[in-house]
Amino acid sequence: MTSIVRNQWYVAAYGREVGRELFSRTVCGESILFWRTEAGDVTAMSDRCVHRRFPLSQAPSHLVGDAVVCGYHGFTYGADGGCVAVPGQTRVPRTARLKAYPVVEQDSFVWVFIGEAEKAEVTAIPRAPWLDQEGWTTVSGMEPLAARASLLVDNLMDLSHETYLHGGYIGTPEVAETPITTEVDDEAGIVYVSRHMADAECPPFYATSTGLQGRITRWQDIEFVPPCLYKLHSRIAPVGSVPNPDGTDPDAFHVEVVYAITPETESSTHDFWAVARDFALDDEGVSAFLRENNRTVVLQDVVALDVLEQVLAGEPDGYQELSINIDTGGLAARRLIARLAGEGAGVAPAVGR
Amino acid sequence: MNDMLGGERVLRVNWLPGSDRLVGRCHCGAETEAEDPVQMWEWLLAHPDHSAGGAGSPDPVGELPPPPAHVITDPAVVRSRTPVLV
Numbered sequence: 001m002t003s004i005v006r007n008q009w010y011v012a013a014y015g016r017e018v019g020r021e022l023f024s025r026t027v028c029g030e031s032i033l034f035w036r037t038e039a040g041d042v043t044a045m046s047d048r049c050v051h052r053r054f055p056l057s058q059a060p061s062h063l064v065g066d067a068v069v070c071g072y073h074g075f076t077y078g079a080d081g082g083c084v085a086v087p088g089q090t091r092v093p094r095t096a097r098l099k100a101y102p103v104v105e106q107d108s109f110v111w112v113f114i115g116e117a118e119k120a121e122v123t124a125i126p127r128a129p130w131l132d133q134e135g136w137t138t139v140s141g142m143e144p145l146a147a148r149a150s151l152l153v154d155n156l157m158d159l160s161h162e163t164y165l166h167g168g169y170i171g172t173p174e175v176a177e178t179p180i181t182t183e184v185d186d187e188a189g190i191v192y193v194s195r196h197m198a199d200a201e202c203p204p205f206y207a208t209s210t211g212l213q214g215r216i217t218r219w220q221d222i223e224f225v226p227p228c229l230y231k232l233h234s235r236i237a238p239v240g241s242v243p244n245p246d247g248t249d250p251d252a253f254h255v256e257v258v259y260a261i262t263p264e265t266e267s268s269t270h271d272f273w274a275v276a277r278d279f280a281l282d283d284e285g286v287s288a289f290l291r292e293n294n295r296t297v298v299l300q301d302v303v304a305l306d307v308l309e310q311v312l313a314g315e316p317d318g319y320q321e322l323s324i325n326i327d328t329g330g331l332a333a334r335r336l337i338a339r340l341a342g343e344g345a346g347v348a349p350a351v352g353r
Numbered sequence: 354m355n356d357m358l359g360g361e362r363v364l365r366v367n368w369l370p371g372s373d374r375l376v377g378r379c380h381c382g383a384e385t386e387a388e389d390p391v392q393m394w395e396w397l398l399a400h401p402d403h404s405a406g407g408a409g410s411p412d413p414v415g416e417l418p419p420p421p422a423h424v425i426t427d428p429a430v431v432r433s434r435t436p437v438l439v
Contacts, residue, residue: 179368185360192357221357314427325375328366328390335394 003148004028004263005227005337006344007115009125011260011272014140015105018042022068024057026264028114032101033057037066037079044101044112045081049073051096108132108140108274109260115344126229130256130276137281139291140274143298147309149227149263152271153337155301156230156259157193157330159220165304169297174200174218182328189336193222193329199239205293206236209286210253210279215239217252222329226336232257254278257294267309273298364397366390377408 012027013034023034024047033047033056047057054072055061061071067084069076075096076085083096102113102120108131113120130136145152155161162171174197183192197218206212219235237252244250260272275294280286312319323331356365365378369386377393378384379400385407387393392409 179370181357181368182366183356183358184364185358185362186364187362188358188360190358194357314425316424316426320421323389323391325368325373325390328368328375328393331390331394335398 003150003266003341004114005340007113007119007123008227008340008344009104009111009113009120009123010228010262011109011270012044012103012112012262013110014142014272015042015108015110018110020063022057022061022063024055025270027112027270028263029265030114031055032112033068033098034103034110035063035068041079042103042105042110043079043081044103044110045077045098046100048098049075050083050098051075051086056098108138109272126225128229128231128256128258128274130278131258131274133276135281136256136276136278137287138274138276139287139294140272141291141295141298142273143271143295143302144264145269145271145302145305146267147269147305148267148312149261149269150334150337151305151308151312152259152261152269152301153224153227153230153333154330155305156232156261157191157222157224157333158326159193159195159222159232160326165300166297168204169293169300170203170205172201172203175220176326180326180328182332184332184336189226189340191222191224191226191329191332191336193220193224195220202236205290205297206253206255208293209255209277209290210236212236212238212253217241224329224333226333227340228261230259230261232259267313271298271302366393366397379403 010027012025012032013023017023018034019036025032031047033045034042036042047055049056049070049072051070051073054070056068056070059071062069066079067076074087075083077098078084081098081100083092086092086096102117104111104125106125107128111125113123131138160176163173163176164171178195178197181194199215200218202212202214202216217237217239221233223231223233234255234257235252241251256276258274262270262272264270273294275290362380364380367376369376373388375387375390375393376384377387377397379397381400383403385396387396387408389409396404396408
């Protein structure tokens with residue numbers, strides 16, 4: 001049975017990755033070709049020529065205006081995936097068309113709808129506005145993960161692992177020691193996990209980027225929109241500082257850490273990460289530091305989860321887990337994902353592990 | 354801590370400061386305490402049929418069975434071992 005939730009929008013790429021070069025990425029087991037029209041719009045279609053299955057992203061396939069020409073026999077497809085020319089004859093077979101995917105550019109991401117296309121319009125695309133908004137500066141990247149997406153969800157929903165896996169970067173003793181509050185909005189489909197540390201050590205990640213020295217107030221508020229968009233609202237401030245009643249928060253530094261968790265296959269994942277901040281907006285040194293450090297932290301997770309995937313794949317089904325208080329949010333996320341999987345089931349193609 | 358989500362169908366689980374106890378609150382107002390998040394979610398999700406007995410009971414005292422072996426089915430994932438030097 002597939003673990004991939006269908007009939008959902010997923011992040012396929014950053015907008016900056018897609019241009020007038022043919023670009024391919026596998027999303028939820030489907031190989032998808034992306035390119036921009038001359039007007040600048042992103043298109044998404046199946047990355048296999050209907051004729052002999054040659055990948056359209058493979059040279060010498062190429063763009064001519066707003067059409068992609070297969071590099072094997074010259075089948076030519078328009079921006080809607082329809083074939084407009086075949087070699088040696090004027091009649092284009094009616095079935096010569098590529099699956100076209102609903103695609104939207106939003107919040108610096110290219111979102112693609114996986115499932116029955118007619119459901120795309122009634123399915124919300126989660127938002128992460130800071131990534132492309134005045135008043136914020138963002139660094140971002142993507143790391144390939146050789147592990148199933150659910151392992152990354154588990155990882156991100158329980159930040160107590162920062163203390164052990166990410167010590168010296170973002171982990172301090174207080175993270176694992178501080179109790180969490182978990183909320184689930186069943187109608188909106190959101191899991192919210194709060195960990196508010198009133199008096200905590202400032203980890204290097206925040207000490208260097210904010211300049212705050214000594215003890216800090218550190219709030220971690222996770223907002224997860226299953227199945228794929230994770231937002232960590234991080235607030236760093238001098239000890240004792242709280243936001244004003246009107247919502248302004250002039251003494252605090254705000255960092256929005258966003259992960260888009262996109263299954264590549266059943267057992268591999270695109271780990272998109274972004275760090276947006278509302279301070280030192282033009283300081284390239286801070287950008288470079290946050291980019292390097294967050295990538296290091298992500299790669300620490302990647303190493304751990306790649307090993308975990310190998311271990312789980314080599315075990316018999318039905319292994320026993322143990323959950324404790326720190327897992328309250330992760331368990332809630334699993335349940336909402338399972339519910340979405342039930343709603344989206346019934347049309348899943350076979351996807352190899 | 355204040356409630357963060359403002360919806361009408363929000364389930365909440367608070368970890369009681371200074372303890373290992375969880376307090377769960379349904380949107381209907383029903384509340385219970387538990388020590389196990391799995392049992393807590395089962396209790397909350399049973400709405401409107403929340404068990405009057407609360408969300409499970411503490412671990413039973415008494416002797417436990419021995420823990421199971423960690424069985425591996427794929428030889429490729431047998432972890433490499435470093436010989437002990439004597």
